[in-house]
Amino acid sequence: MVDTVFTSRPELAGTHGMVATTHWLASSTGMAVLEDGGNAFDAAVAAGFVLQVAEPHLNGPAGQVPAIFVKADDRTPKVLCGQGTSPAAATPAHFRDLGLDLIPGTGLLSATVPGAWDAWLLLLRDHGTKSLRDVLKYAISYAWKGVPVIGRITDTIDAVSGLFVHHWPTSAQLWLPDGEPPTPGSLHRNRALARTWQRLLGQAEIHAGREAQLDAARRAWSQGFVAEAIDEFSRRAFRDDSGRDHAGLLTGDDLASWEATYEDAVITDFGEWSLVKCGAWTQGPVLAQQLRLLEGFRDRLRYVDGRPDAETVHLATECAKLAFADREAYYGDTDVDLGTLLSWEYAERRRALVGEEASAELRPGGPNPRLPTVLEYTRGGQSGTGALGEPTVDPVGRTRGDTVHIDVVDAEGNMISATPSGGWLQSSPTIPELGFCLDSRAQMFWLEEGLPNSLAPRKRPRITLSPSMALRHGEPTIAFGTPGGDQQDQWQLCFWLAHTVGGLNLQESIDAPAWHTTAFPSSFYPRAWQPKELVVESRMGEDTIRELTERGHDVVDAGPWALGRLSAVSRDAVTGILRAAANPRGMQGYAVGR
8 A cells, every 4th residue: 555545534443343324423322332232233223213313314214224234153144124115005007197207206105114113123123132222212312302403404404495384384393493494503303203212112111021122112113103193194195396296105004014124145256355235126236246347357447546547437437337227127126137147257248348438328238128218208317416426405406315324343243234214304294293204215116017126016116225245255344335326336336446456444445536427317206317427526636537538428527525425344354353434525424433
């Protein structure tokens, strides 16, 4: 490693435990749980609940949480599926009858079954050690006493204040105290949410025993007062992205019929390293596809002074286009042939399509690729600000939201990577008696039938949420991830290349200049895409940016520190040394540990 590599912070090292998240309050909470004798799973659950209060514009109680974890006494990674399904009444025909060809990105029509509560409690019951009160008390305290407001919360509420005032009055009551967004640095309280959690705790603690209490709390959500309030509220009509008012489809029966599950992880070998991802009901395997394609270009990938050269960025971008084209053609909550898509033989055929110039076509491979016909209408369209690369509030006030991330490792070797999202304060109207709103994840379905990701009743949407784990010589070594919608598995590629090719440590790899392409359909309404757009951080360097432009990329300079909110933790299986790092972009993410 050369001396000129820039790093914003030190890579943390210790032996007791490490927590890295997208907000300092969650990281500190997770560490407090570890200091109190909890394990990595206890810490992740507590941090996850705090993020619902500290970053409500990025995730909420009715959101989702996919996670990858490994236990100290069983080194086989597993997946926690906390993504709920579509309502039983959600059919393409229903939306056609409403005159819609896309599912709106906001409002009640796009709600799926909330998955985060059940998933966190399932993980805590089976692999944690603490009681529900032990891990939930931090979030309850912040909701009741107030959480310090960060500027992005204020900006988000301000952007949608007109929608709240004129169409979502229950959201205005919560998020516009005295008719104005809360100011940065002020305390914002959500006592309705605190009371909801306290009521769930009360219904749990009438039972004896930790596991019985956790199961009772899960039932109180999915079959009790929470489900009843959601069912009743969903019958009301509210404005959404279509410009019209629509009632929701989610019912109490939908909540009662679903619960979180565990699944086998997708593990792809790359020599000494193996990548661990969730299945193709997420976009996760697309990172493995990118790496498989790049294997054939290994001798052409270079980092100089901690920065990738133009050829590295070009090759990674062209491989990303091919991998994400396959995502569009094949991924969904169905039987996906990952054996073929992740094979060396398939990658070798696909790799031949990578040229020296930027491509402009969406080119899936395989024998029978099928793309949604609506893509012809979204090609080249504007979907917010391309330079952001994240689902967020766009200049005209359309609301998407974003995501948070958690990585934890403890001294025993328990490790978890989780990417909670959904139920953003701007995703749908607040349910006043609960203090939170529903998610809008169903917008990721296509209404055209016959596609892997076509809408169907009680089906999971193909989500962008994509936690990661890396094995080295078969041993769980790194947990990492980032918010960022479609860009999650591109910014994680930047991290992976910086670490495994550039030889940078965790913090240096996070700090290294990042990039992504928008040359494939967005997973978020209105599903636009820019065929040759390449978004880069200016720290890439003028010469690199010039060469990328000469290669035909439509380069967008996002500024010096704009792309990704990565965090990571690691464990050396030989020495037991734990390490952690977090993203300086946005000045919210922090790693803590000792």
